[in-house]
Amino acid sequence: MASSSRNELSRNETLSLLALSGASLLIIANTFQGDGEPLIASLALSLLAFALAYAMIRWLGPRFVQAGFSGHDMGKTSRPLLPECMGAICAVVYLLAVIVFIPFPFYKDIVAATSGGGNRDVVLHLEYVNQGRFLHRFPHNKLASYLGAIISLQTIALLGIGDDLFDIRWRHKWWIPGLASIPLLVVYFVDFDVTSIVLPIQLQPYLGELFDLGPLYYLYMACVAMFCPQSINMLAGINGIEVSQCLVIALLLAFNDALYLLTPYPHPATDSHLFSLYLLLPWIGVSAALLVHNWYPARVFVGDTYCYFSGMVFAVVGILGHFSKTLGLLLVPQIFNFLYSCPQVFGLLPCPRHRLPRFNARTGLLEPSTTPWSPDRQPHPLVARGLRLMAGLKLVAVTYDKDGLFTETSNFTILNLWLVWRGPLREDRLAWEVTLFQAAVGLFGLFVRHKLALLVFKEDNWGTAVDK
Amino acid sequence: MASSSRNELSRNETLSLLALSGASLLIIANTFQGDGEPLIASLALSLLAFALAYAMIRWLGPRFVQAGFSGHDMGKTSRPLLPECMGAICAVVYLLAVIVFIPFPFYKDIVAATSGGGNRDVVLHLEYVNQGRFLHRFPHNKLASYLGAIISLQTIALLGIGDDLFDIRWRHKWWIPGLASIPLLVVYFVDFDVTSIVLPIQLQPYLGELFDLGPLYYLYMACVAMFCPQSINMLAGINGIEVSQCLVIALLLAFNDALYLLTPYPHPATDSHLFSLYLLLPWIGVSAALLVHNWYPARVFVGDTYCYFSGMVFAVVGILGHFSKTLGLLLVPQIFNFLYSCPQVFGLLPCPRHRLPRFNARTGLLEPSTTPWSPDRQPHPLVARGLRLMAGLKLVAVTYDKDGLFTETSNFTILNLWLVWRGPLREDRLAWEVTLFQAAVGLFGLFVRHKLALLVFKEDNWGTAVDK
Numbered sequence: 023m024a025s026s027s028r029n030e031l032s033r034n035e036t037l038s039l040l041a042l043s044g045a046s047l048l049i050i051a052n053t054f055q056g057d058g059e060p061l062i063a064s065l066a067l068s069l070l071a072f073a074l075a076y077a078m079i080r081w082l083g084p085r086f087v088q089a090g091f092s093g094h095d096m097g098k099t100s101r102p103l104l105p106e107c108m109g110a111i112c113a114v115v116y117l118l119a120v121i122v123f124i125p126f127p128f129y130k131d132i133v134a135a136t137s138g139g140g141n142r143d144v145v146l147h148l149e150y151v152n153q154g155r156f157l158h159r160f161p162h163n164k165l166a167s168y169l170g171a172i173i174s175l176q177t178i179a180l181l182g183i184g185d186d187l188f189d190i191r192w193r194h195k196w197w198i199p200g201l202a203s204i205p206l207l208v209v210y211f212v213d214f215d216v217t218s219i220v221l222p223i224q225l226q227p228y229l230g231e232l233f234d235l236g237p238l239y240y241l242y243m244a245c246v247a248m249f250c251p252q253s254i255n256m257l258a259g260i261n262g263i264e265v266s267q268c269l270v271i272a273l274l275l276a277f278n279d280a281l282y283l284l285t286p287y288p289h290p291a292t293d294s295h296l297f298s299l300y301l302l303l304p305w306i307g308v309s310a311a312l313l314v315h316n317w318y319p320a321r322v323f324v325g326d327t328y329c330y331f332s333g334m335v336f337a338v339v340g341i342l343g344h345f346s347k348t349l350g351l352l353l354v355p356q357i358f359n360f361l362y363s364c365p366q367v368f369g370l371l372p373c374p375r376h377r378l379p380r381f382n383a384r385t386g387l388l389e390p391s392t393t394p395w396s397p398d399r400q401p402h403p404l405v406a407r408g409l410r411l412m413a414g415l416k417l418v419a420v421t422y423d424k425d426g427l428f429t430e431t432s433n434f435t436i437l438n439l440w441l442v443w444r445g446p447l448r449e450d451r452l453a454w455e456v457t458l459f460q461a462a463v464g465l466f467g468l469f470v471r472h473k474l475a476l477l478v479f480k481e482d483n484w485g486t487a488v489d490k
Numbered sequence: 491m492a493s494s495s496r497n498e499l500s501r502n503e504t505l506s507l508l509a510l511s512g513a514s515l516l517i518i519a520n521t522f523q524g525d526g527e528p529l530i531a532s533l534a535l536s537l538l539a540f541a542l543a544y545a546m547i548r549w550l551g552p553r554f555v556q557a558g559f560s561g562h563d564m565g566k567t568s569r570p571l572l573p574e575c576m577g578a579i580c581a582v583v584y585l586l587a588v589i590v591f592i593p594f595p596f597y598k599d600i601v602a603a604t605s606g607g608g609n610r611d612v613v614l615h616l617e618y619v620n621q622g623r624f625l626h627r628f629p630h631n632k633l634a635s636y637l638g639a640i641i642s643l644q645t646i647a648l649l650g651i652g653d654d655l656f657d658i659r660w661r662h663k664w665w666i667p668g669l670a671s672i673p674l675l676v677v678y679f680v681d682f683d684v685t686s687i688v689l690p691i692q693l694q695p696y697l698g699e700l701f702d703l704g705p706l707y708y709l710y711m712a713c714v715a716m717f718c719p720q721s722i723n724m725l726a727g728i729n730g731i732e733v734s735q736c737l738v739i740a741l742l743l744a745f746n747d748a749l750y751l752l753t754p755y756p757h758p759a760t761d762s763h764l765f766s767l768y769l770l771l772p773w774i775g776v777s778a779a780l781l782v783h784n785w786y787p788a789r790v791f792v793g794d795t796y797c798y799f800s801g802m803v804f805a806v807v808g809i810l811g812h813f814s815k816t817l818g819l820l821l822v823p824q825i826f827n828f829l830y831s832c833p834q835v836f837g838l839l840p841c842p843r844h845r846l847p848r849f850n851a852r853t854g855l856l857e858p859s860t861t862p863w864s865p866d867r868q869p870h871p872l873v874a875r876g877l878r879l880m881a882g883l884k885l886v887a888v889t890y891d892k893d894g895l896f897t898e899t900s901n902f903t904i905l906n907l908w909l910v911w912r913g914p915l916r917e918d919r920l921a922w923e924v925t926l927f928q929a930a931v932g933l934f935g936l937f938v939r940h941k942l943a944l945l946v947f948k949e950d951n952w953g954t955a956v957d958k
Contacts, residue, residue: 085656089558089655089656090557090558114648114649114652117645117648118669118672121641121645121672121673121676122672122676124673124676124677124680125676125679125680165634165680166633166634166637169634169637169638169640169641169677170637172637172641172673173589173637173640173641173644176641176644176645176648177585177589177644179648180582180585180644180647180648180651183648183651184582187557187655188553188557201586204586204589204590205589205592205640208589208590208592208593209592209637211593212592212593212633
């Protein structure tokens with residue numbers, strides 16, 4: 023279609039992006055000259071990343087198609103051929119941004135500590151560097167965490183591109199984020215190696231306030247790092263949904279981080295949340311640029327790379343920022359989608375290769391996709407009973423033939439379930455509704471986190487000087 | 491050909507690789523249990539990386555061909571189709587190895603410092619961690635450098651694969667290593683920001699012992715990081731030459747590092763050279779595995795990724811280990827090849843797309859490839875004079891027609907020049923000779939470095955307690 027060959031920026035777009043980039047560069051230059059607030063620099067850098075990703079997605083689309091990265095959009099009558107794997111561009115722009123950002127939180131201290139230069143082996147001792155620093159700035163000992171986070175993200179980008187290239191088998195795919203979490207865990211091991219968790223008040227009389235999980239804590243972190251990317255990759259299939267869910271999660275995480283910046287200073291968790299913001303803001307920038315191109319009607323596809331990378335961004339900030347439980351509250355729709363998918367994923371029910379909603383070319387609307395049953399190939403009686411129960415609870419759409427045998431069951435994904443509830447919807451309407459649902463659930467999750475957590479933990483770590 | 495479908499390991503290979511891996515794992519487990527000498531662990535890990543890379547190159551070759559990474563070997567009569575870009579496998583295995591290695595140099599200190607766990611925000615202060623450490627071990631403040639090095643290497647892997655995928659234009663290629671050097675420079679800026687160089691004795695009365703290059707030092711480092719990958723990428727074109735030159739350079743760098751481990755202890759440069767060994771040994775491991783497959787007659791090609799990545803490994807250890815001048819001495823053949831190529835690269839003479847030696851199917855030998863001249867398209871008179879002068883010095887092969895006009899000049903690469911000097915050679919013979927030349931020049935370079943440097947610098951930094 024014409025849309026895929028429109029790979030030039032319009033004059034308006036060029037001017038807007040140039041203005042945005044210019045303003046961002048000015049702000050960044052200013053933070054370098056003045057009293058350098060790294061958060062402002064991070065914000066400006068994120069705007070710059072938005073502009074760069076926006077332009078590069080447009081420019082490089084045709085090159086990706088030439089290199090074999092393309093796919094047909096099955097949700098349109100004309101089934102246009104679109105560039106695939108545009109998430110790789112986002113990942114590269116993002117990585118560039120977070121790498122370039124490294125000096126900002128340290129700049130002033132470095133200038134103060136090293137003025138006059140010196141021989142490198144006469145090492146400027148860390149304590150000296152630490153003296154000139156305000157505690158609410160990024161502390162020097164977080165540098166290793168930040169670098170470890172970048173390494174994990176680069177690893178997932180490399181492996182994600184490998185997946186998009188070689189179409190790795192599903193059961194091997196599970197291990198990709200696990201491999202990418204190794205750098206994170208290794209850096210965690212070297213830098214912190216703290217494996218205790220705070221226990222709920224109700225359990226404290228028996229087990230003490232802190233409980234040391236030991237190596238299990240690493241297993242827990244690896245599971246978080248493996249679950250986030252996969253669960254986002256599973257909530258996919260219609261224009262814009264991958265990016266919009268990630269944007270919502272990232273914005274809510276950033277909102278939660280911002281809460282900690284407003285607390286009575288000094289708060290022990292402020293640094294963790296600044297760290298998280300430095301990693302989230304550029305991702306919000308490049309994701310927004312991708313969403314413009316990927317929203318209905320999509321002109322590009324995002325590829326597995328985007329989902330993996332995005333999930334890894336969340337896992338990284340959750341693990342290194344020590345709020346993996348909060349992260350879990352924001353991923354409730356993904357967790358639900360994963361659990362809901364289990365019967366098909368683990369073979370209790372047949373699982374077609376693609377389970378995205380079915381496009382009805384006549385109405386132009388999406389309908390739940392289904393798994394067909396023939397009279398001689400019916401589900402196991404126990405499974406059949408489960409299906410009938412779920413059908414009664416409106417958790418699956420089932421059609422029967424005149425003998426009461428199954429003929430079709432809707433596929434077990436949250437998108438199909440939504441269509442079961444709400445009836446056929448246009449693609450963008452479905453994406454909007456699921457995105458708003460994600461936002462509502464996430465906001466409620468944050469409310470729970472900060473207000474109701476006091477029921478099971480001694481204190482919320484926001485607004486008090488005591489750590490969680 | 492049959493060679494490209496032989497993608498199973500033979501029984502002998504399987505047993506050898508399994509034995510090697512088993513032994514390596516035992517050694518690694520032992521270093522973790524015992525008094526953990528990280529250098530032993532690094533050696534064992536490098537053997538493991540060799541085994542893994544060896545097997546993966548064999549297994550994944552056909553997948554790469556399917557994904558479009560393949561090329562014909564023009565130096566054989568049958569021009570077989572071989573998998574291309576196998577350097578990407580080496581890069582991924584290598585990155586995995588150096589990431590897994592991170593905790594080894596720190597293990598003991600961590601156990602000592604964090605036994606009993608504790609709340610993460612009650613940060614174990616670095617000073618405390620530092621107390622229990624022997625200085626000849628990897629110091630904690632090198633962690634950031636190590637991570638920065640990994641980030642630079644991952645960036646070059648990402649961009650190198652992008653290059654192999656999208657066939658980026660030559661003039662854009664120059665910037666790829668420049669981009670990948672950003673993480674390195676940024677970490678250098680944050681961690682050291684030392685931009686002074688030691689001046690030769692002869693200049694010291696006028697300018698002092700140290701001279702601060704300021705921002706120019708960063709430019710210098712960026713140039714080193716851009717030159718190394720490109721210069722290795724330019725000395726390419728026949729089976730095995732890319733890998734064998736890199737192996738020779740890496741082995742010589744490791745030999746030079748080993749010299750510093752034998753000095754009277756404590757030596758201020760020991761840490762830098764340990765750091766360098768930790769990064770070089772696994773690269774030697776995966777390169778050796780690749781060489782087995784890439785040596786004449788090649789069963790795989792290495793791709794630009796390998797050359798870029800390899801050059802970046804050298805640049806990283808040279809920059810962060812502070813021996814970029816020594817590195818320069820080992821790269822003399824590459825520097826010569828680059829300078830010798832300039833007339834064609836910068837358009838003084840026409841430059842065909844490929845300048846690799848020409849395969850003579852009749853003799854089975856390689857001959858210098860040439861650029862043809864027609865009577866009405868002769869070089870500029872000045873250039874012609876230069877060519878005649880160089881022909882007199884045996885630096886180029888020139889043929890004239892009966893009127894004294896140029897008909898052919900050999901292409902300006904060291905491989906062609908070698909063939910001009912030595913006459914037609916078989917492909918493996920040429921690779922052997924150039925590799926031995928590289929080794930001889932490198933050894934001489936190290937001799938110059940350690941023996942003759944005293945003429946221009948106050949002291950060699952090997953064997954004295956004073957830093958360079």
